[in-house]
Amino acid sequence: MAPAADRMTAADLTRARALLGMSTGELAAEIGLTEPVVRAWEEGSLRIPREYAMQIVWRAAVAERQAALASSGLPECTWVARWMDAAPTQGGPAQRQHLEALRRHAAMCPHCTARARFVEQNFPPMPDPPVPQALRALRAMGTALQRLPQWLRAAVVGAIAVGLITVMRVAGMAVGSDGPSPLDALLLIAGSIVGGAYLGAVAGITYVIVRDPLRKIGRAGDYLAGILCVWAYLLASVIPMELLTGRPAFATPDDAAALALGGAVIGAIIGHFWFRRR
Ligand SMILES: [Zn+2]
Structure with a gap:
């Protein structure tokens, strides 16, 4: 054997x-x-x-x-x-x-x-x-992700995505010399992971809530689910900002409308490519 x-x-x-x-x-x-x-x-x-x-x-x-x-x-x-x-x-x-x-x-x-x-x-x-080690690690991560409930999966993906983007931005900032200190850089990355997890969880929970009811209206429901998830994500990022800084997030109602419209376009794209039934 x-x-x-x-x-x-x-x-x-x-x-x-x-x-x-x-x-x-x-x-x-x-x-x-x-x-x-x-x-x-x-x-x-x-x-x-x-x-x-x-x-x-x-x-x-x-x-x-x-x-x-x-x-x-x-x-x-x-x-x-x-x-x-x-x-x-x-x-x-x-x-x-x-x-x-x-x-x-x-x-x-x-x-x-x-x-x-x-x-x-x-x-x-x-x-x-x-298979190569890196691929094995990725596959193991994918299997672990599949076992999580949907909203938690979105939180983990959000944390990884936003964390990675921040790592790349910090790496491009030349830590130490005229960029942030190493400690600030670490805090920035940790903060982005927490923030990403929070925003991902909000989008994921929205998905879990709206997906099934919206399935009943067919194709339009796929797009609407995408739009609602993105809107929830945007609201979740704007509201704490306003509470923390005490300043209104939008200077004019037009700014808010522009963000809502942009979010709707992105949501429709997500609905088209991710949520649409094949
Ligand atoms: Zn045969």
Whole structure:
């Protein structure tokens, strides 16, 4: 059985390499390293980095299943062989369509379902696919976000977005020399994260309140939901400003009308691209 990537030992690596049927030199070339590195891993004198362990574990798991399938006597699927030859060279929509075709085929093909059942019965689920660390962190964050209630999700996204914008602005201000002191810069970033969370939460709560009732009026409701969320967001940013500074937020009623109109346009755009049913 292929070892886990988390705690890949030298012996695990030797076993995985045997499953792959590769020499140390071939494996090194395959993962873009030099042979002495792979040999040091197998002698136990060098720790195997997780990134590489994941890659090797994944490949060994695939090879192990392929070998078992080959000796199982189950017929190969000629459709899949043709499908592999027709793989598009570029990513994007073509590749998505290609994968979708395989999924549709595999659900109905007796050969493919028999092979899938064989793998399921004889092997544990596949290990995590090897993806770059940054992508893994992003994906984990996305999954965590999906579990939050909708209004809280909006708060978190708002905090991250406004916090990031402030970090970029502070970074452009040359902290220390003639810009803000490091402490002021930190306070600015922390303040923007709190402010962003508050504004995001207001927009998110508005969404939760208005979305379902507005669904009943169809397409117009999608746009109206976007506009109401943006208006709530704008009001939530204007009112505390007025309370804190004691000055009216708008010099003239025209200013307020201009902001409301601008907000309505942005809200309609959000409604069109995010809320509209597909
Ligand atoms: Zn098939």
